[in-house]
Amino acid sequence: MRHRKKINHLGRTSSHRKAMLSNMASSLILHKRIKTTVAKAKALKVYLEPLITRSKEDTTHSRRIVFSYLQNKEAVTELFREISLKIADRPGGYTRILKLGSRFGDAAEMCYIELVDYNENMLAAASAKGEAKKSTRRSRSRKKATTNVAAETTAPDTAAATPDAETDKAE
Numbered sequence: 001m002r003h004r005k006k007i008n009h010l011g012r013t014s015s016h017r018k019a020m021l022s023n024m025a026s027s028l029i030l031h032k033r034i035k036t037t038v039a040k041a042k043a044l045k046v047y048l049e050p051l052i053t054r055s056k057e058d059t060t061h062s063r064r065i066v067f068s069y070l071q072n073k074e075a076v077t078e079l080f081r082e083i084s085l086k087i088a089d090r091p092g093g094y095t096r097i098l099k100l101g102s103r104f105g106d107a108a109e110m111c112y113i114e115l116v117d118y119n120e121n122m123l124a125a126a127s128a129k130g131e132a133k134k135s136t137r138r139s140r141s142r143k144k145a146t147t148n149v150a151a152e153t154t155a156p157d158t159a160a161a162t163p164d165a166e167t168d169k170a171e
Helices: 014-031 038-054 060-070 071-086 120-131 137-161 163-171
Strands: 031-038 095-102 108-115
Touching: 014 031, 014 060, 014 071, 031 038, 038 060, 038 071, 038 095, 060 071, 060 137, 095 137, 108 137
Parallel strands: none
Antiparallel strands: 031 108, 095 108
């Protein structure tokens, strides 16, 4: 039985898998976005997000723990100096997976995995969406219903009040 055996081995030995995830995590930290397969991206997300959470507390101990996973001084420095400042108020969900489709050679599902706070296009779209406050359906239907009722009640009164409407009815 496979109960509680959740890890995706990715067809690799343990040492190969650890080295690959360490290299991918370092690349993601340095470049902010990498292109990979969906299975590797999901495994990388599970591997990297606890390290990013650890970087919120800048102590020697947390730096050494992160370095033991990444084995890259530049990536550790980037993570603790820049990335941790940007994600300081975020409670989790530091990465995003954007699916791209199938790879031509072997039909593997490809995707981008990126750090959430570093995609300028989505940040600009989110700020534009925040400026143009979207109303909900419920409030629109209520407004529409009240304006229709108001239009119906005012239309007969205005028609009766104008003398041209009375002469048109008489003819």
